[in-house]
Amino acid sequence: MKKYKFLAPYKKSGKTTFRATVGRAGVYLIKENGRLVYVGMSAKNLYRTLYRHFEKWHHSTQEVVTYVSKLKRNNYSVRVVLCTPSQADRLERALIVRHQPRDNENKFSQYTLTMADDKAIDNYNNLQIETEVPF
Numbered sequence: 316m317k318k319y320k321f322l323a324p325y326k327k328s329g330k331t332t333f334r335a336t337v338g339r340a341g342v343y344l345i346k347e348n349g350r351l352v353y354v355g356m357s358a359k360n361l362y363r364t365l366y367r368h369f370e371k372w373h374h375s376t377q378e379v380v381t382y383v384s385k386l387k388r389n390n391y392s393v394r395v396v397l398c399t400p401s402q403a404d405r406l407e408r409a410l411i412v413r414h415q416p417r418d419n420e421n422k423f424s425q426y427t428l429t430m431a432d433d434k435a436i437d438n439y440n441n442l443q444i445e446t447e448v449p450f
Contacts, residue, residue: 316397317397318439318442318443319395321346321392324391331362336360336365336397340356340357340398340402341356341395342356342407343357343365344410345418346392350417353419354414358400367381369382371383396439402435405434408422410436
């Protein structure tokens with residue numbers, strides 16, 4: 316498992332920050348003006364899942380949380396944690412229960428923590444933040 320520092324989702328050039336997450340599994344945390352507002356995960360393509368939050372899109376069977384209309388007036392930063400799909404599932408659940416992010420209200424009401432989730436939080440908290448971001 317690797318935890319990276321919070322970075323803006325886009326570089327000044329307009330390119331995305333986390334390009335190397337294409338095809339990788341992991342968890343992402345989105346902060347708005349320094350406050351954690353969303354925790355998500357992807358078992359297959361973290362890049363696509365993460366950047367949907369910063370684009371206009373609709374999904375017929377799933378509630379969509381998007382920040383595209385707020386990008387100009389708010390400061391967003393994103394942390395990525397690369398891990399296996401099963402680790403991502405446990406870590407996402409544990410972080411949502413622990414932090415109760417504003418935009419994870421639907422998921423929070425469905426989750427209860429298990430001992431495995433507590434271990435996922437301990438592992439996350441004990442990870443050193445990678446100083447060299449390979450993105």
